[in-house]
Amino acid sequence: MAKTYVLGIESTAHTFGVGIVSGEGEILANVRRIYKPSHGGIHPREASQFLASKAPEALAEAFKTAGIRPADIAAVAFAQGPGLGPCLRTGATVARSVALTLGKPLYPVNHGVAHIEIGKLLTGCSDPVVLYVAGGNTLITTLAEKRYRILGETLDIAAGNCLDAFGISAGIGPMPSPEEYARRGRELFDMPYRVKGMDVSFSGLLTAAENLLSQGKPLEDVCLSLTETVYSMLTEITERAMAMTGKDSALLVGGLARSMRLREMLETMCVDRGGKLYVVPEEFAGDNGAMIAWLGYLHYRCGRPVDVSESYVKPRMRIDEVEVCWS
Amino acid sequence: MELADVVEGGVIRVGAEAVVKEAYWRGVKLVMKHRLPKRYRSPYIDSRIRRSRTIHEARTIKTLSEKGVPVPLVIFLDLKNYAIYLQRILGQELRLSPNPLVYAARLGRAVGLMHKHDISHGDLTLSNILVDGSWGLWLVDFGLSMFNADLEEKAVDIHLLERSAGNSFPNVVGNFMTSFMEGYGEVVGEEFVHKVVDKVGEIRSRGRYVER
Numbered sequence: 001m002a003k004t005y006v007l008g009i010e011s012t013a014h015t016f017g018v019g020i021v022s023g024e025g026e027i028l029a030n031v032r033r034i035y036k037p038s039h040g041g042i043h044p045r046e047a048s049q050f051l052a053s054k055a056p057e058a059l060a061e062a063f064k065t066a067g068i069r070p071a072d073i074a075a076v077a078f079a080q081g082p083g084l085g086p087c088l089r090t091g092a093t094v095a096r097s098v099a100l101t102l103g104k105p106l107y108p109v110n111h112g113v114a115h116i117e118i119g120k121l122l123t124g125c126s127d128p129v130v131l132y133v134a135g136g137n138t139l140i141t142t143l144a145e146k147r148y149r150i151l152g153e154t155l156d157i158a159a160g161n162c163l164d165a166f167g168i169s170a171g172i173g174p175m176p177s178p179e180e181y182a183r184r185g186r187e188l189f190d191m192p193y194r195v196k197g198m199d200v201s202f203s204g205l206l207t208a209a210e211n212l213l214s215q216g217k218p219l220e221d222v223c224l225s226l227t228e229t230v231y232s233m234l235t236e237i238t239e240r241a242m243a244m245t246g247k248d249s250a251l252l253v254g255g256l257a258r259s260m261r262l263r264e265m266l267e268t269m270c271v272d273r274g275g276k277l278y279v280v281p282e283e284f285a286g287d288n289g290a291m292i293a294w295l296g297y298l299h300y301r302c303g304r305p306v307d308v309s310e311s312y313v314k315p316r317m318r319i320d321e322v323e324v325c326w327s
Numbered sequence: 328m329e330l331a332d333v334v335e336g337g338v339i340r341v342g343a344e345a346v347v348k349e350a351y352w353r354g355v356k357l358v359m360k361h362r363l364p365k366r367y368r369s370p371y372i373d374s375r376i377r378r379s380r381t382i383h384e385a386r387t388i389k390t391l392s393e394k395g396v397p398v399p400l401v402i403f404l405d406l407k408n409y410a411i412y413l414q415r416i417l418g419q420e421l422r423l424s425p426n427p428l429v430y431a432a433r434l435g436r437a438v439g440l441m442h443k444h445d446i447s448h449g450d451l452t453l454s455n456i457l458v459d460g461s462w463g464l465w466l467v468d469f470g471l472s473m474f475n476a477d478l479e480e481k482a483v484d485i486h487l488l489e490r491s492a493g494n495s496f497p498n499v500v501g502n503f504m505t506s507f508m509e510g511y512g513e514v515v516g517e518e519f520v521h522k523v524v525d526k527v528g529e530i531r532s533r534g535r536y537v538e539r
Contacts (some may be wrong), residue, residue, distance in 0.1 A: 186368060190375065193372070196473075197449060197450065229372065232372055232373075236343075236344075239343050240343045242343075243343035268366050270365055272365075314468075
């Protein structure tokens with residue numbers, strides 16, 4: 001029987017990603033074009049213009065790498081949210097054109113669920129508590145009765161956003177710079193540590209770190225205090241979620257999964273509980289098209305494609321809006 | 328030091344951050360809540376967090392006792408070891424009670440009094456309510472409590488209670504909550520009951536806690 005190939009398009013923030021996967025879970029192509037602002041954070045309009053300008057070459061490269069013809073794909077998926085509106089619309093427009101041109105079904109999918117499902121596929125873990133941490137999202141979740149239930153989340157900014165914003169305002173750039181500076185830090189300052197049940201809050205921490213810096217404290221020490229506090233909070237809510245659900249494995253996904261120190265803390269916590277930590281491979285930690293393609297395939301298996309006229313983007317979409325029909 | 332006379336007994340409960348054990352002090356039955364070190368955190372952050380949470384919990388319980396909310400009395404605070412020693416309640420979790428309905432109005436008054444003083448519990452499930460079979464009722468485990476609680480935090484308490492009651496005894500949860508809200512209203516007043524009920528509905532509709 002011929003293999004089923006799905007094309008996935010990611011463009012929720014700074015990455016235009018095109019992935020092609022097979023129904024067997026092989027990743028045939030994972031092409032990325034990343035917008036890097038010359039200064040400051042991501043400007044949504046500029047990012048979307050960058051993404052649009054890179055779309056044709058990224059698509060062509062993906063098919064070339066995969067070694068298949070566009071007509072060989074069975075379906076087209078794109079990230080419909082959450083993300084920046086202009087960026088989402090760019091990816092959605094590309095996906096709709098490809099689907100219409102080829103006459104293939106279209107599957108709008110949730111970006112966060114895609115991060116989780118690619119992590120499950122590539123690590124082989126079955127029923128974990130999932131910590132999803134990135135530049136725009138921070139939450140702890142687990143699958144129960146066909147939904148990813150949000151057990152806890154950030155009450156303000158994302159963990160990655162906190163670290164990126166600090167790095168940018170300190171003049172060293174976003175992650176991984178703050179973590180690299182932290183390695184040379186020696187002194188820990190008192191920082192706000194806001195864990196409410198399984199929810200966390202990082203905005204006060206960012207302000208505190210910026211204040212310490214303006215008081216002339218060494219940058220390395222401030223980076224150390226900031227990263228240690230953020231990662232401790234994330235590890236604590238993961239442990240609470242494992243205790244509450246009685247699950248003995250945790251899966252770390254999202255861009256911050258590349259942080260060695262966060263992995264180390266989670267690993268220690270899991271070992272101490274007699275549990276196991278799974279971490280999404282680095283190439284698939286940040287935003288990528290392969291995860292959208294894989295989630296597209298899972299939706300394709302359930303059927304129910306979405307008509308182009310109904311394929312809206314949802315900038316504020318939550319992961320628990322999605323019925324996990326493939327579980 | 329009085330603590331030298333404390334003898335530790337068996338484990339009662341193990342949570343994500345603390346272990347609760349039986350303890351005895353000169354013939355008085357106590358429980359010891361001990362916040363355990365976490366190896367993943369730097370020792371400096373770890374001790375600071377455990378210390379502040381231990382103090383916070385003891386302070387909450389002490390405040391609630393003074394206001395007349397039924398809680399176990401704080402007997403000792405051992406900050407060096409991040410432990411609180413409390414009066415041991417000889418009862419069982421409300422979750423396990425054969426007749427939960429008889430406690431509902433009393434529970435409503437207790438929670439109402441706590442909320443009237445702007446303290447939220449933070450984890451108000453039936454496992455954290457103890458009853459003794461002869462009308463006695465206590466709220467325990469204030470590890471997630473808040474001073475200056477706002478409407479949202481109070482509503483979360485009520486929401487968590489209802490969900491927990493629904494899980495433990497689905498057949499009588501409606502009557503249980505009706506009776507709870509009567510007791511609650513006696514203390515906080517009808518106007519506030521309306522506000523909090525609306526807020527509970529809003530929290531539920533946000534999807535986060537929705538069971539769809």
